[in-house]
Every structure is written in structure tokens, then in C-alpha cells.
Amino acid sequence: MKFSLPIVATVLLGLAAANPTPQCKVSRDTDVAVRSESTALIVYVNGEALSPEVSIKCILNCATVLAEAVCITAAIVAKNPAALIKCLSIGKICGCVDCVPGLNDFVHEHGLCT
Secondary structure, three states, X not given: OOOOHHHHHHHXXXXXXXXXXXOEEOOOOOOEEEEEEOOEEEEEEOOEEOOHHHHHHHHHHOXXXXXXXXXXXXXXXXXXHHHHHHHOOHHHHHOOHHHOOOHHHHHHHOOOOO
């Protein structure tokens, strides 16, 4: 399924307007939040803010990686590449290494994304 930027932006802005709280949780199982700060949407993963550019990329192209952020983070903490591959296919992970803090370094240390 393809998403266009205007449609996604409209949906996210609609959700932000409908939700008076400053944070909108994306999933119950992950520590991922989307916040509107001034004119930019910022994604927070496990408490770390991603840049506005990376946030938009992650929302548009890497929603499945964001949904598995807890599993991915657990694999990184355990330093277990096999556990990472159980979270998602390596193809999806490699295209979205900027969406989870520490993921880029981890996949390169273990030669997973070449």
C-alpha cells in the first residue's frame, strides 16, 4: 500500500487536533510517540527524539519497524543479531536503520546490512 505525503500529513494533523494531549501513542506495545512541535512532527522512540526529516521518513516508510521498536531494542541491548532478525525481515530493517536509536551501529557491527 502506498501513502501520499498530503494524505498522511492530513491524517496526522487531524489526529493531533482531535487529541488535546501533547503526545499521541502509536502502539500500546512500543514506546513510540509522535508529537507536533511548532511546525514539525517529531517521532520519539524509547524516549529519544528523531530529527524532523527522519521522523517523516519513519512515519511514511518504516511504520512496521517503529511498531517493532521494543523487539529491536531488546535485540540491540542483548547484542543478539539472531533476535533482531526474528523481529522483522532484514530487508525492512536495513531500509529503516535511522528509525530506532542504536540500530544503525548494531547492523553495521554485525554485517547485517551491506
